[in-house]
Amino acid sequence: MAETATTRSEQAETRQQARVPQGRTGTDVPATERGRTSIADSVVEKIVGMSAREVPGIHSLGSGASRALGAVRERVPGGQRNIARGVKVEVGERQAAVDLNVVVEYGIPIMDVARDVRSNVISAVERMAGLDVVEVNIAVDDVHLPEEEEEEAPEGRVE
Template structure:
C-alpha cells in the first residue's frame, strides 16, 4: 500500500529567524564597524621607496644612495631652481598586496665596516617600512656601489676657479 503524499510545504521553524537576524547584525556598517571591512588601502611603490630611502639614510656610515649616474643627475636636479633631489634615488621596490621587496644602491663612508652598515641599513629599512605601511618586507638587497673618501668633493658643489 502506498502512503498518502502531503501537499503542504514544510514551514520554516521560527527559531531560525532570530538567528538569521543576529548574523546580519554582526556584519555592521557605519561608525561601529571594524575599520578592516570599511574599505581598502593601497600603497604606491613611490611611498615605500621614500620610506626605505629615508630609513637607509638615517644609518651612520651611509653617505648617499644610488649609483654614480643617479647621484650626478640628482645633484644637477638640486642645482635647478625649484628642483629637489628625491629621497627615492637608489631605491627600487616591488609592492604586492601584503608584501614588499626592496633593492638599495648605497655609497658607504670610508672607515665604516661595510657588512655592519649593510646589516644596520637592512634592519632600519625593514623596521621603518613594516611600521609605517604594515607590509611584510620579504627581502632587502643592498648593493654597495662606492666608498666615499674624505677628500672627495661633495656632490652639487659648484666647480670653478673662484669661490
Template sequence: MAPTGSTTPDKASTAPAPRSGATPARLADEQSQGKTTIASNVVQKIAGMAAREVSGVYAMGGGVSRAFGAIRERIPGAGTVSTSGVSVEVGEKQAAVDLDVVVEYGAGIVELARAVRRNVITAVERMTGLEVIEVNIAVNDIHLPDESEDTETPPTSRVE
C-alpha cells in the same frame, strides 16, 4: 549560503607587483571597512630616508644617478630626489627593497649593511603595515675623506 571569504591565502595576490612605480599596494583592513592604497613611490621614499639615517651611509645611488641628482638639486623648484638608489616591488601585503649605497671610508660594510637592512625593514613595516620580505644592498662605491664633489682642485706638483 556559500562562505564569501577564503581561509587559504591566494598566492597570486601576495606576490610583489612589477617595478612599474605606478602600481599601488592595497592593504585590506581586518574589518573589511575599506581598502588602504599605498603607492610604491611612498615605500621608496620611506626606504630611502631610513637608509640615509644610518651613520656610515654617504650617499644613495650609482655615479650616474648621483650626478643627475646633483644637477636636479641646482635647478630652482626641482626639489631633491629622495628615491635615488632605491627601487621597490610592492604587492598587496609584502614589499621587497633594493638599495644602491655609497659607504664612507672606514665603516664596516657588513655591519653597516645589517644596520641599514634593519632600519629599512623597521621603518617600512611600521609606517605601511607591509611585510618586507627582503632588502638587497649593493655597495657601489666608498667615499674617501679627501674626495670632494663640490670643488675640483688640481693636483699639486711635487716639483717646482
C-alpha cells in the same frame, strides 16, 4: 544525490553577498572590513630612502650616474632632492621587496653598515606601511673617501 546547476548571475550574486557583511552594520563592523588601503610604490620608496640615510656610515644612495644626475637636478632653480634615488621596491598587497644602491663612508665596515641599513629599512616599512618586508638587497656601488685637502698648486713657469 542531485546537483543543482547555477547560472552565472546566481554565482555573481553569491560572491557579492559573501563580500557584504550580513546583519552587521554601523559600529558592529570592524574598521578593517570597511574598505581597502593601497600603498603606492613611491611611498614605500621614500620610507626606504629616508630610513637608509639615517644609518651612520651611509654617504648617499644611488649609482654613479643617478647621483650625478641628481646633483645637477638639485642645483637647477626649483629642483628638488630625490629622496628615493637608488631605491627600487616591489609592493604587493601585504609584502614588499627592496633593492638599494648605496655609497658608504670610507673606514666603516661595509657588512655592519649593510646589516644596520637592512634592519632600519625593515623596521620603518613594517611600522609605517604595515607591509611585511620579504627581502632587502643592498648593492654597495662606491666608497666615499675623506675630502683631501687641496694642495697648493705649483707656480707656473710663466708670469
